[in-house]
Each structure stands twice: as structure tokens, then as C-alpha cells.
Amino acid sequence: MNTTPLSPGWLPEGTVYGTLLNFRHELALWAPHMNEAPYQAPPKAPVLYVKTANTFTPTGQPIALPSGASVEVAASLGLVMGAGGVAGIVLLNDVAVAHDSYYRPPVRTRCVDGFLGLGPECVPLDALGGLDALRELEIELHRNGVHKQTTRMSEWVRDAVTLLTDVREFMSLRPGDVLMTGTDCLPEGGRELVHAGDTVEITAPGFKPVVHSFVAEESA
Template sequence: MRLLAFADRHGQPALGARLGDELVDLTAAGLPATLDELLRQGPTGFEAARAVLGTAPRRPVAGITHLPPLQHPGKALAVGLNYRDHAAESGFELPKFPVVFQRYPSSWVAHGQALVRPRASEQLDYEAELVAVIGRAGRHIHAADALAHVAGYSVFNDGSIRDRQLRTPQWLLGKNFDATGAFGPEFVTADELPPGASGLRIQCRLNGQALQDGNTADMVFDVAALVAACSEVMTLQPGDMIITGTPAGVGMGRRPPVWMKAGDVCDVEIEGIGLLRNPVVDEG
């Protein structure tokens, strides 16, 4: 299934399943209003969603107001330097263990909403990334069992304020300026994709020009390894998300550097998952 979070006619969160150009309103059919809640129901939640696809109210996808796929993730763990070519362009050795930092929901917007270049810096960079969403709780998960804990995948733009990110060894502040990243538009269940969402083309295009063009098979630590590493430290819960890193071609690595600016449009696309598009504005 391909699930979308959107605002209903009252401006409240609702959950739908996309079938072609139509949106099946799962919430109107009595299912939860958020993917977060549906994930907490476990397999029965997705079974219920599939059961109403033929009978629930429908509307055109065109014209909806998108929301990020998850409304209140308990954890949003982002991974740095997880593509070999990106680590090289950044001047870092390949990590021996995943480089993990936290990203907060206030730092991202939905598909179609504006990325905001802050007053503090002009160095707003793009990063095309795959998101793995946890569907089954676990701690000390073995890599061989890890993909059974992943419910599905989405698309992320891990927008970064580079001078703030690299000012200290800790990247958190440079990765969490308000509305500098984006998430969506769809959540795609794992059964519709290759295991671990591996082997998928991943691109970032700025104003139509492809600046990143990689493949999810080139991760240093694949999705299973990331789930295992994170669960060694903390219990992963349904709705937690792992933002898995970006391939080469980021603006910081170019000469001269390429920063997003007001008036730009940034597209992040992952084969089989979707296209995330956002305009760019300056902070007011």
C-alpha cells in the first residue's frame, strides 16, 4: 500500500491510501487519523486498511494538503556519511559504526510546503535520503531479523545549514533549523519494495538539474544493519524512523558550493517510493 497523510476539510489530520490518481479516505472509513496510530495496531491495522480499499470514500489526490507521513515519531534517527562516495566528497574516512544524530519534527515540512532558508546563514544544503519506518518494536535486534521490524519506507530531504553543522563536532544544531528539511509525500509498505529498499535509484534535482544521482545499494550500513545498531542502544518502537544517509553530490561538496535559495524548487525522488518536491523561501 501507498499511504498519505493529509488535512481533511476541517484542517485535521487524516490518513488515506493512494490508488492511481485517487485517494481512499481510510479515516472516513473508521480507521485511525494518523499512520502513527495505524502502526501501533500492528499487522491488524494494515489488514483493516486493505479490507476497506474497495468501499471507503474516495477523492482525487490532486488538490489535497499533504502532511508529513508521521505526525509524532518517538524517534527520528538520522545517519551521516552512510554512502561511500559522500564520505569521500566530505573528506571523511568511511565510518566503522553508524554516525547517528537526532532530527526533530519541527525541522521538516511536508511535500509541497516551503523549505525555509534561515536568517542565520545562506548555506542551506540539500540531501536526498531514504527513510525506514519501524513497524514492530524490538531491542537487541539481529541484522538477520531486522527487516521484519520495518513496516515501510518514505523519502526525506535532510536539509542542512552547513556552517552551523560543522561549527562543532556535534551536528545537531545545523540539522535542526526550523523547516529546513522535508518528509513525504507517501509511506510505501515494505512488501512493495525490494528487501531493505536496496537497489533503488535516489536523486536530488534542484530547479530540474540532477545534482545527486545514486543508488540505495551503495550504503555503507544497509537498513538491516542500521536497525540492528540502533536497537543495541534503545528499544525501537512502531513509528520510529531512521533517515539513512545521502549519496554524493551535495552542495557543500561542489566547487563553487551550491546552496538552496529563495525561488528554488528542490525535488528528491526515490525509485518506487515517490517524489518529494518543495519550494524554497527566505525566513521572514
């Protein structure tokens, strides 16, 4: 695994939105619980959350782990909006404090300082063959040089076109905004956990690697 720090070349210019339950396996695992309180029905629209600007960590820079927290990582594609629609795609490492519920994911688990690892570039959509071609992509996640997960876009519940269409039914996306297409879980339902001293590398065809090391949070 290449752990050489890469020069950051891209930062989000708008709001970053994450998407939950957009992979078939995780949706199937949650299905038995979706008729329980509080909503008593499966979600009909995409379930979104926000990754705030304090979470942005360029590739090659370390991410600090809060003391005592169980922290998970997962690979995602981000649709970067331009004036006429999707302008490009970025590879991301979505970091979160591990939690059980998919209902209204709290800011405190998703928006910890540094908890969105950014790819070094926004790849033009045309270079990847358009939105439909994204369904053929596979993303590899390695921790400390060991392969831990392959995320296949063919397993999306909503492909990129459908996700965009459904999100735009209830909100606008502006140039510079980023819509993440979701993260997949591991076979047992969780996501890869990281600890201080770990290095995570995320790769996909057509993208430069996303590399982040994890360190213990400094005491105040």
C-alpha cells in the same frame, strides 16, 4: 519537473534519526581526518543525529531559509518502524545549514524550523520487495528542473539490515520512529545548495515525488 503541490499524507509519529557517513564516497573523503583529534580513530558504530518535530515540512509546503545561512539539501530513505520491525519506507529531503565537521552534528545546523522535507506517503515495505531490495534503488534530485544528483543505495556503507542491527546494539527503536539511512555527498564532498526561489524535487521508483520550494525567512 512537476512542481504542483502535493497533499501531505504522512507525518512521523516518533523520533526521526539521521545517519552520517553511510555512503562510501563520503567515508573515503573523510578517512584521512579520522585519526585526528578529538577521537583519533574512525567511528565504529553508526553516527546518528536527531531531526526534531519542528523540522517536519510536508511535501508541497515551502521551507524558509535563515538570513545569511548557506543551506544544503540531500535525498534520503527513512525506515519507518512498526510493531514487528520496519513497516514502510518514506522518501525525505534532509535540509541542513552547511557545516564542515561530522563530529556530533550540532542541533543548530540540523534542527532549524522546517528542515526535514517529508514525502507524501509511507510506502509499505512489501511493496518495495523488502529491505534487501532497497539496495537497488536510485534517488534523483532536481533543482529548478535540472538534475543535480543521483543517490545510489548500492553505495551504502551499511545496508538497511546492517544499519538496523548496528543501531539496535546501543538503542531501541520504537513503533513510529524513523531511521534515515543517510545522504550522499556530491563528487567534491559537499551537498547541493539552495537559495530563495529554488524548488527541489526528489524522486525514486515506487514513491510519489517530494517537492519543496525555498523562500527567504520573514524578518521579525
